[in-house]
Amino acid sequence: MSARSSEERGVVVIGLGRFGSHLAGSLLRLGHEVMAVDRDPARVERWSARLDRVVQADATEEDALRQLGITSFGRAVVAIGASLEASVFTVLALAELGLPQIWARATSRRHARILSSVGAHHVVFPEAETGERVAHLIVTRMLDFIEFGDDFAIARVPVPETLAGRPLSEIRPIERYGVRVLGAKVTGEPFRYASDSTVLPPGSTLVIEGNIDQVQRFAGLS
Incomplete structure (x- = not known):
């Protein structure tokens, strides 16, 4: 797949909890290329048979994201909900890499303000x-x-x-x-x-x- 088509069609989903895994599956059904990232090896193993590309990595580390080729994608969704710190640092790492569209899941208004301040372009509250x-x-x-x-x-x-x-x-x-x-x-x-x-x-x-x-x-x- 060319760099341009990855930017137009590809989406990185970071965090394979309930929200992230359902989102990744829905994007696949809509015909988009999806790279799913999670630091938990058990989750990576669980979803590797259901999603096209699942990798284990610490998404808070900018170098790790760069090695995965994240910059060839135009959109990323930070679906992490359990750790505010991991969510914020992941958005920050993506922003430092210059991704043009960063979506992030927030669990509170304060969380949303922090995500926006470090580089999230769109913040969603799926539970609310x-x-x-x-x-x-x-x-x-x-x-x-x-x-x-x-x-x-x-x-x-x-x-x-x-x-x-x-x-x-x-x-x-x-x-x-x-x-x-x-x-x-x-x-x-x-x-x-x-x-x-x-x-x-x-x-x-x-x-x-x-x-x-x-x-x-x-x-x-x-």
């Missing part, structure tokens, strides 16, 4: 984000929910019974409910983008967007 998403699914009728910040969300919801069989031009969801219907999915049929003439069949699901309160209220319609 998953917990919030699942909370919305538990207490509402939403089937899926993604929050984008600035009080904006996209959700997948069942068609409310009172709206089934009616066209969007009659329902006027933006005026009445403050949400936009992006599309509808009927079981056994492909997803269809919505227009004013779209009729909402009973038993179908909708993809809607709006602020969080409006999306929740629409999902609660019976």
Whole structure:
């Protein structure tokens, strides 16, 4: 694989705990080259049969990362969660090597600030984000929910019974409910983008967007 294609497609995942191992597997399924790195030999052995390239190394050491050829990759994800120190020093080592995109997992706001200050370009909170998403699914009728910040969300919801069989031009969801219907999915049929003439069949699901309160209220319609 050329250096350019590695930069475009390849991702280094450092830390093969629960988050890192699932992330590495998902990236592989999406067709990306993945190099997985962990200092624990037991984890390396466990995942070597499931991932294309798994190596044992201390990722806090800049020289170790350089010897692995990390600089030929354009993106790295520091998925370490158990050790704040190892997480921070790994991000620092990657920054010193000049990686153009460094993603890092944080376990607290303070941790996130430190990661950003030493070179992380993107910081994620997988546990907090998953917990919030699942909370919305538990207490509402939403089937899926993604929050984008600035009080904006996209959700997948069942068609409310009172709206089934009616066209969007009659329902006027933006005026009445403050949400936009992006599309509808009927079981056994492909997803269809919505227009004013779209009729909402009973038993179908909708993809809607709006602020969080409006999306929740629409999902609660019976």
